[in-house]
Amino acid sequence: MNLRRWFLFPSWLWMAALFATPLAIVLAYSFLTRGVYGGIEQPWTVESYQRLFDPLYLSIYLRSIVMAIASTGFCLVLGFPAALFIASSPQHKNLYLQLVMLPFWTSFLVRTYAWLFLLRDTGLINSALQAMGIIENPLPMLYNDGAVLLGLVYGYLPFMVLPIYATLERMDPSLADAAADLGARPLATLFRVTIPLCKPGIIAGSVLVFIPSLGAYLTPDLLGGGRTVLIGNLVQNQFTTARDWPFGSAVSIILMGLVTVLVWAFLRRESENLA
């Protein structure tokens, strides 16, 4: 239908101009050289990619991956019971869902700042602890890996809860009944029936948390205070302060590649499951 072609044309144009082209340029830059004043110059080289293997940077990747895994893990452990609770509350399901989603829809920046406010030396938590006499001097809760992790978990928790909830919703309730009928106590049913059946939702939620955590920039910058350098910070740094665009491009390409592979693997699994 010709109509369809006209309808898709603006999107094609926009995606080509503002998604494909920028990425192509970044790809090209990753093979070029840094100019004297920070610009882009010939010759074409793979030097940037070679530099990626410098131990300094390797530790950054490792940290980022560990951080992403940790945030995914915490989100899973914290989010699963919440999803379970919502799915097993027939009356107020929608209310609880909205309660979970509401903070998510408001500003991510605000939600990250909230922890800055709470965790700083003169923040609420420290002040309260001091007022109660539990501690003398403020605890350094901010500007470290822990704060970043907390910020990531807080930010992406709804991404874990919703897919798990969706899977639980679709689960046949008579399965849990059958398990009980066959002698399984609640915890056994949980671990032997409910959780295994939730695998698709768990995997979906994990992917939805892992990927943004891996590429996080705002959270480590704000809550890590420059001490926690993750891949996102590295990229931003190369494009601003360090003015090494080729190297920054190379890191970006690798990050994009990793993310693309993860998503492709996930979607392949999804379509296999449907087929």
Added chain:
Amino acid sequence: MKRWLAVYAAAFFAFLHLPLLTLAVFSFNSSQFTVWEGFSLDWYRAIVRTPQIMEGTWNSIIIALTATAISTVVGTLCAYGLWKRKSPFLTGSLYLSLVTPEIVTGIALLAMFQFVFRWLHWQLGLYTVILAHVAFSIPYVVIVVLSRLRTASPVLEEAAMDLGATEWQAFLYVTLPSLVPGIIAAALLALTVSFDDYVITSMVAGIDSETLPMVIYAMARRGASPVINAISALITVFFGLLILISERVRAAG
């Protein structure tokens, strides 16, 4: 076990909401410090008195409204086109742009704009931010409208054509009316996403096109300030209400 779950859930929701509530409560604190000294609207007044904040807010509004208008139209058309016949390439690139880390999108757009500016001799400004915002909003609009379309029956358009409507008329008179709640929800989502964006905006904004998130960020990096609390409270309430309205519209439609 149900009881434990309920206890956990209460703690969970507290964990989710208390930080924001605390921010809001302390925005009314007359003191700068986290000791409650008295109720005050000083910080809210400070918002209005700080030109940087007002300018940033104004820029954010303009950008958000413009970007939302464009991305809603483009995204709705795209969703309709994809509903009629799949295009794996376009769908793939839409999803890919959704999962691309924001910092990568930001630097890529910066790289492209600077590349183009070599020839055009233009500068970064509001328009580059708007272009960028449209780019990352379109996938959100497509997802919302497409999911709405999936519940629609293609038979209705066939019936319309059977009765003499052309493809375009069938879309206009039959499908589009049923899409309106979904389009509104998509527009509100795009609005929220655009207003809130920091990472991409910071990379492609010009000198005089600072947005509210950029202002907040700059202030926050210097340390917490009650003015930020006040701004945060306002933003949260405003967008919270917007989303609730959007949910009502979606449920009613």
Added chain:
Amino acid sequence: MNFILELRDLVKHYPGHRAVEGVSLSIPQGSFYSLLGPSGCGKTTTLRLIAGFEDPTSGDVLLNGEIVNHRKPYERNVSTVFQSYALFPHLTARQNIEFGLRRQGLSDVDRRVREVLELVRLTGKESRHPARLSGGERQRVALARSLVLRPEVLLLDEPMAALDPKLRKQMRLELKAMQRRVGITFLLVTHDQEEALSMSDQLAIMNAGRIEQVGSPKEVYLHPRSRFAADFLGAVNWIAGIGIRPEATRITHAAEGEVRSYPGVVENSTFLGDRIQVLVHLANGEQAVAQVSRNSSVFQPGDAVYLCWNAADEMRFA
């Protein structure tokens, strides 16, 4: 005879599925014509080819003598009543009915709508939205919506499928009367043989993409030309390769002279309300079902009986 709709060697192949394999039909103007067949036989695909929602792989669709194969649905003067009725939910019944008229930009819309509302007996309910109408009322809106355009052929895709059985019987009579009143050619697609037999002037039996037989209901029922047709149109007893319909059989305690008689033993008899069905185990090992009136003598399991019928009622196939 004027054939308002002709299908010539119509073929429709999908990748991996041959839906229609050379269908040729000639549908007389002003008739009530049925296309009857089991699910998946290709009858709905044929309908869609006529309406213009699909393009034929080969073959022609002729409307009033003109080939219309590649015309869009809105360029053909046929109208479809969809199985799900496909009423526009955001419009009232009246607005639904007016829809096609408005596309044409006609002037006497109100009068025509009023007339068709009377025809389908929906006057008074036209301001309601489809959600507030019953299943039967929705069907009438769908009919009205198509009829008001005075198409050359009205296509009906399993129109009774969504109605409950009692309503179905009533609608059959109404639909038939409606067709006679407006004089428009109706082409009905269904898998319900009782429906097709009771309403049609002519019917075509379709199976696996092909037309098996065309004729009047009486012809096709009494003289089916294939086993499939015989089986599909009604119950058949197959006895030693000969087909006999249950209602053409009688059960007697002694063999009758001039008719065919087969000895057998009663297995059971079932009371169906308006008749009794008796299952007989025949001497040659086969089973047959006989239908007798509910006033006839009671047959007990184990009774030795004779199954009898007239030779003229036999259906033989090569």
